[in-house]
Amino acid sequence: MRGITKRFPGVVADDRVDFDLRQGEVHALLGENGAGKSTLMNVLYGLYKADEGEIAVRGKTVTFGSAKDAIDSGIGMVHQHFMLIPVMTVAENIVLATEPTKAGVLLDYGEAVRRVTDISTRFGLAVAPDARVEGISVGRQQRVEILKALYRGAEILILDEPTAVLTPQEAKELFGIIKSLQAEGTSIIFISHKLNEVLEIADRITVLRRGKKIDTVPRAGATEEGLAKMMVGREVLLRVEKKPADPGDVVLEVRDLHVNDDRNLAAVRDVSFVVRAGEIVGIAGVEGNGQSELIEAITGLRRPEGGQVAVGGKVMEHVTARKMLDAGVGHIPEDRQRRGLVLEFSLAENIALHDYCYPPDSRWGWLFPRRLVQRARELIKEFDVRGGGPETRAAALSGGNQQKLVAAREVSRDPKVLVAAQPTRGLDVGAIEYLHRRLVEERDEGRAILLISLELDEVISLSDRLLVMYEGRIVGEHGSEASEEEIGLEMLGAGRKEPTAA
Amino acid sequence: MSEPLDPQTGSEPEQDVATAPPATVAARLAFYQRAGGIATPIATALLAFMIGGLLVLATGHNPFQAYWDILNGAGLNWLAHPWNTDIANTAAYNFSQTLLQTTTLILTGLAVAFAFRCGLFNIGGNGQYLVGLFCANWVGVSFVNMARPAHIALGIVAAAAAGAIWAAIAGFLKATVGAHEVITTIMLNWIAYWLGNYIFQQGGPLQAAANKPLDVPISGDVADSARLPVFWGDSALQGLHIGFFIAIAALIVFWLILSRTTLGYEVRAVGFNPAAAGYGGIKVRTNYVRAMAISGAFAGLAGGLDMMGYLFHYGTIDVQATSIGFLGIAVALLGRNTALGTGLAALLFGGLVYGTTHGLQGGSIDPSLAGHLTEMIQGLVVLFVGADVLILYLWNARRKLRRRAEVEGAKAPA
Numbered sequence: 054m055r056g057i058t059k060r061f062p063g064v065v066a067d068d069r070v071d072f073d074l075r076q077g078e079v080h081a082l083l084g085e086n087g088a089g090k091s092t093l094m095n096v097l098y099g100l101y102k103a104d105e106g107e108i109a110v111r112g113k114t115v116t117f118g119s120a121k122d123a124i125d126s127g128i129g130m131v132h133q134h135f136m137l138i139p140v141m142t143v144a145e146n147i148v149l150a151t152e153p154t155k156a157g158v159l160l161d162y163g164e165a166v167r168r169v170t171d172i173s174t175r176f177g178l179a180v181a182p183d184a185r186v187e188g189i190s191v192g193r194q195q196r197v198e199i200l201k202a203l204y205r206g207a208e209i210l211i212l213d214e215p216t217a218v219l220t221p222q223e224a225k226e227l228f229g230i231i232k233s234l235q236a237e238g239t240s241i242i243f244i245s246h247k248l249n250e251v252l253e254i255a256d257r258i259t260v261l262r263r264g265k266k267i268d269t270v271p272r273a274g275a276t277e278e279g280l281a282k283m284m285v286g287r288e289v290l291l292r293v294e295k296k297p298a299d300p301g302d303v304v305l306e307v308r309d310l311h312v313n314d315d316r317n318l319a320a321v322r323d324v325s326f327v328v329r330a331g332e333i334v335g336i337a338g339v340e341g342n343g344q345s346e347l348i349e350a351i352t353g354l355r356r357p358e359g360g361q362v363a364v365g366g367k368v369m370e371h372v373t374a375r376k377m378l379d380a381g382v383g384h385i386p387e388d389r390q391r392r393g394l395v396l397e398f399s400l401a402e403n404i405a406l407h408d409y410c411y412p413p414d415s416r417w418g419w420l421f422p423r424r425l426v427q428r429a430r431e432l433i434k435e436f437d438v439r440g441g442g443p444e445t446r447a448a449a450l451s452g453g454n455q456q457k458l459v460a461a462r463e464v465s466r467d468p469k470v471l472v473a474a475q476p477t478r479g480l481d482v483g484a485i486e487y488l489h490r491r492l493v494e495e496r497d498e499g500r501a502i503l504l505i506s507l508e509l510d511e512v513i514s515l516s517d518r519l520l521v522m523y524e525g526r527i528v529g530e531h532g533s534e535a536s537e538e539e540i541g542l543e544m545l546g547a548g549r550k551e552p553t554a555a
Numbered sequence: 556m557s558e559p560l561d562p563q564t565g566s567e568p569e570q571d572v573a574t575a576p577p578a579t580v581a582a583r584l585a586f587y588q589r590a591g592g593i594a595t596p597i598a599t600a601l602l603a604f605m606i607g608g609l610l611v612l613a614t615g616h617n618p619f620q621a622y623w624d625i626l627n628g629a630g631l632n633w634l635a636h637p638w639n640t641d642i643a644n645t646a647a648y649n650f651s652q653t654l655l656q657t658t659t660l661i662l663t664g665l666a667v668a669f670a671f672r673c674g675l676f677n678i679g680g681n682g683q684y685l686v687g688l689f690c691a692n693w694v695g696v697s698f699v700n701m702a703r704p705a706h707i708a709l710g711i712v713a714a715a716a717a718g719a720i721w722a723a724i725a726g727f728l729k730a731t732v733g734a735h736e737v738i739t740t741i742m743l744n745w746i747a748y749w750l751g752n753y754i755f756q757q758g759g760p761l762q763a764a765a766n767k768p769l770d771v772p773i774s775g776d777v778a779d780s781a782r783l784p785v786f787w788g789d790s791a792l793q794g795l796h797i798g799f800f801i802a803i804a805a806l807i808v809f810w811l812i813l814s815r816t817t818l819g820y821e822v823r824a825v826g827f828n829p830a831a832a833g834y835g836g837i838k839v840r841t842n843y844v845r846a847m848a849i850s851g852a853f854a855g856l857a858g859g860l861d862m863m864g865y866l867f868h869y870g871t872i873d874v875q876a877t878s879i880g881f882l883g884i885a886v887a888l889l890g891r892n893t894a895l896g897t898g899l900a901a902l903l904f905g906g907l908v909y910g911t912t913h914g915l916q917g918g919s920i921d922p923s924l925a926g927h928l929t930e931m932i933q934g935l936v937v938l939f940v941g942a943d944v945l946i947l948y949l950w951n952a953r954r955k956l957r958r959r960a961e962v963e964g965a966k967a968p969a
Contacts, residue, residue, distance in 0.1 A: 406835035
């Protein structure tokens with residue numbers, strides 16, 4: 054690809070980008086959200102037409118009018134969100150649009166299964182051809198997508214942020230698959246914004262920033278710091294810098310809390326802890342050990358079975374989300390798209406999500422849209438939310454900016470306690486750095502911060518005190534100098550102080 | 556396969572956002588609406604009319620002539636000489652009748668649209684319309700000594716309240732036991748239907764005393780003091796009554812509530828994303844009940860205005876033939892659940908309803924075919940607009956059921 058330029062109204066998504074891929078290599082395309090990685094690959098896959106520049110496959114200049122042309126040239130793409138039909142079987146999905154037929158009209162299902170088995174053994178990607186796609190895990194679905202591309206004869210495979218939807222184990226498996234495909238001679242373009250992945254899997258790395266190619270470097274000699282600097286355009290602190298905490302009064306106190314999950318099974322058992330003004334208390338743990346239920350109980354979204362939560366010394370009873378908000382609990386929820394934002398609402402409406410019912414946003418039930426917009430304009434500026442104004446829909450923002458918007462809303466309400474659940478999940482380095490710095494700043498201003506994260510690095514580097522949660526209990530407490538190994542063991546249940554009755 | 560560009564910003568869609576389908580039906584519809592703008596509903600209507608035309612052609616008639624006749628039947632040719640408002644003029648009369656239908660359809664359309672904005676599918680417009688109509692009939696026949704403004708106001712309030720209560724039952728069941736509003740509103744339609752059959756039947760509580768010896772299952776006539784003033788035409792000839800302005804006002808109220816009040820903010824937030832609304836401190840269940848009640852009030856008001864505006868009495872046969880509440884679904888869907896859209900769609904269907912029935916002139920098509928043409932176009936509109944929305948809705952419902960089954964399954968071994 055030479056000199057590829059793609060413009061959208063108002064933006065240049067890709068600006069004279071050169072990109073080359075060698076036979077049998079894994080070439081990573083690295084960049085922040087919105088850097089133009091996906092657009093570039095959509096041009097290569099024939100989904101967008103480049104405004105300028107040319108594409109050559111094996112020395113031959115080509116023009117792709119559609120994805121079909123690209124597929125015919127041996128290019129396959131696995132999108133981040135799969136394009137599979139859930140009710141159909143694996144084999145049916147793979148042969149879709151090129152299905153073997155009986156008598157010209159009927160699907161020859163036996164033949165389809167046979168072909169799928171062939172191809173899956175050839176590339177060493179085990180799948181069950183008869184399983185329905187809706188019944189298999191996301192990691193398996195991705196495998197089906199890869200097989201679909203290979204079935205159509207792909208020799209160049211584009212993987213668009215393939216690990217974003219995977220668990221760490223599934224990601225490991227995927228890397229294994231990529232290595233074996235590489236051994237078979239397939240060339241792979243790996244789109245990502247995660248530095249460690251790229252360093253693990255890629256042979257060469259091309260960095261894009263704001264639609265421009267910054268450089269292509271071999272893996273040998275590349276470092277996380279160096280790549281991060283290329284991505285963001287300045288030095289990035291991958292480590293958080295902070296002064297020692299100066300804790301004040303107890304602001305949040307949780308005592309003997311019991312909470313059940315959706316299935317009405319005990320999820321939080323007998324949890325007690327305090328968070329003081331001016332400190333960050335982190336909760337580490339493997340996903341599904343009661344962290345979500347704990348947060349929901351503290352923020353009034355789930356009724357506890359027993360125990361109490363006190364905010365600023367006042368015990369909260371018959372809690373509702375509204376009561377907790379009014380008591381001064383701010384909450385950055387773990388899923389910003391499902392809970393943190395109404396994606397169809399404008400930024401201004403989203404900023405007002407808690408306070409729409411109070412002056413100055415409204416009075417006597419009348420809403421004042423202009424005031425919403427005015428407040429949003431101030432916060433968008435203060436929190437450096439990019440990608441839109443007060444009237445833009447939240448869905449149009451990038452993940453990092455959505456999270457900044459949520460943070461802006463929660464922090465601007467001046468909460469006594471800020472509960473931050475996985476505040477940097479799925480964000481790129483620039484946004485992560487910003488949010489980390491912001492959390493430390495809020496701590497220094499005297500807020501009590503409860504941080505829940507699955508990223509061990511993150512909790513360890515940010516927290517002044519750290520609690521480890523396992524099977525709904527707090528199984529360990531550490532100061533800021535905790536060792537990763539020790540906490541890791543506790544997260545897996547090895548550090549249990551008391552054996553559970555079950 | 557290509558991902559849509561965001562038409563508002565024109566920028567590259569963020570991978571994790573644009574491709575993830577919006578969570579709720581209301582959100583999906585909003586997405587859809589933005590993508591197509593005004594073009595989609597117009598295309599939808601045109602396509603429906605085209606297919607209808609093909610059917611006319613298949614029966615050996617000229618579709619252009621047929622549509623021209625329907626257009627004249629709806630009185631739209633009156634717009635060419637609007638200074639002649641005398642209803643002795645056929646075009647003027649037909650147009651006034653179209654507006655009479657439009658009045659009802661605006662309100663039954665709003666009944667569907669308002670619930671939809673809260674993420675609820677109110678299929679019960681017909682039942683809510685009926686109970687509103689019953690109450691208005693009862694008030695109109697009973698309190699004969701009241702002053703006219705008070706009598707009219709009482710009838711209107713009673714009709715709206717009846718519709719509101721009727722719909723709120725479904726909202727309440729949804730909020731408390733999670734009963735799906737599609738199912739409950741359909742059942743409430745049948746309850747209203749049989750209620751109507753009962754109250755007007757031989758010996759029923761609202762059967763007119765004068766009819767009793769004759770075995771006629773028809774109600775008494777609304778007293779003169781409860782009849783809405785007619786401003787175009789003659790009260791005895793189904794003149795256009797002031798309910799038309801009430802319907803127009805309802806469109807404005809609908810818009811005001813949704814875009815200028817905290818109540819509307821809550822409704823929209825719940826409609827787009829109940830989880831985020833709850834997180835924001837909004838009481839989601841309360842909103843379900845309230846939104847259904849407001850929806851039902853619109854439909855009940857429609858029934859009340861019809862009763863006090865031009866029907867004046869009702870019988871069991873009329874109850875059985877009532878379907879104007881269902882037409883509200885097509886109106887709301889075509890109007891994209893907005894105030895302006897609902898108003899325009901109501902005018903379109905109002906014209907169709909009248910133009911293919913009483914207003915139809917000329918022999919270009921069989922009158923019975925013409926009558927069915929309205930139903931067909933209605934059906935096609937719902938199909939085209941609703942297909943995507945409905946499929947997603949059922950899909951979500953199914954996923955919810957399955958999740959519940961999983962939860963049950965997981966509970967058993969533990």
